[in-house]
Amino acid sequence: MSTVSEIESLKNKLALERAKMTDAIAAWPRQELERPFLDGWSVKDLVAHVANSEALNVKFAKLMLECDEPVQVQAVAADYPDYTGPFELDRFNAYMTDKLRGRSFDVVVQTLRETRDATLAWMDTLTPEQLERKGTHAAWGEQSVRAMLKVLVLHDKMHTRDIIKGPSPRE
Numbered sequence: 319m320s321t322v323s324e325i326e327s328l329k330n331k332l333a334l335e336r337a338k339m340t341d342a343i344a345a346w347p348r349q350e351l352e353r354p355f356l357d358g359w360s361v362k363d364l365v366a367h368v369a370n371s372e373a374l375n376v377k378f379a380k381l382m383l384e385c386d387e388p389v390q391v392q393a394v395a396a397d398y399p400d401y402t403g404p405f406e407l408d409r410f411n412a413y414m415t416d417k418l419r420g421r422s423f424d425v426v427v428q429t430l431r432e433t434r435d436a437t438l439a440w441m442d443t444l445t446p447e448q449l450e451r452k453g454t455h456a457a458w459g460e461q462s463v464r465a466m467l468k469v470l471v472l473h474d475k476m477h478t479r480d481i482i483k484g485p486s487p488r489e
Contacts, residue, residue, distance in 0.1 A: 324449065328467045329441050335474035336434050339368070342481040343427070351423050355484045359415065362426055364477050366418040367411060369430040372470055376437050379466040382451040390456040407457040437470065 343351075343361060351361045359367070374394065381388045391405050401413050418426070449464035461469075 324446060324464075325441055325444055328464075328471070329438055331471045332434065332438065332467070332474070335471050335478065336430075339365075339474050339478040339481065342478050346481070348423075356480055361481055361484070362423050363415050363419065364480060365423075365430050366421060366426045367415060368473060368477050369426065369433045370414055370418060371473060372433045372437060375466050375469060376433075376440065378453060378455065379463045380440070382453040382463050382466075383448055385453075388453040390454060394456075405456050410456075441467070 343365060346361055354360050354363075356364070378388070378390045378393065381390075381393050385393075395401075398413075401410065403409070421429075444463070449462060449467075451463050452460055455461045455466075458469075
């Protein structure tokens with residue numbers, strides 16, 4: 319029988335993937351962090367996107383604990399009054415990237431760190447039963463709190479790979 323709870327296991331995975339991302343970011347020279355390389359996105363854009371996505375998805379997971387089967391689009395629409403038209407994930411990501419580009423790299427990295435710290439602290443308050451709570455995600459349909467936390471792990475992993483495989487900043 320495992321002595322590590324599922325919540326602790328998820329926290330460990332989140333910490334590991336974030337450490338990998340931090341290492342990947344550190345491999346880039348500072349002057350290259352705002353150079354577009356991935357469909358017009360820079361390392362700074364990716365980092366801002368990861369932090370913002372985590373904040374939004376954890377906010378939704380928390381809402382799943384407060385309400386029975388919340389619908390994310392309805393729950394957060396008021397936070398983005400200038401986002402118009404039906405929700406489309408790629409369009410929303412582009413909208414948010416444009417909004418976040420004005421932040422300095424230092425602020426973006428601080429937000430990344432603070433967001434993960436807040437996520438891990440919140441996870442300390444969860445019970446195994448709460449991982450089962452559900453809601454309807456804007457892009458992925460019905461999800462549980464557990465699934466949203468797993469998405470954070472996968473999202474970090476995906477964008478860490480993007481940062482690593484980007485055009486070599488050292489060439």
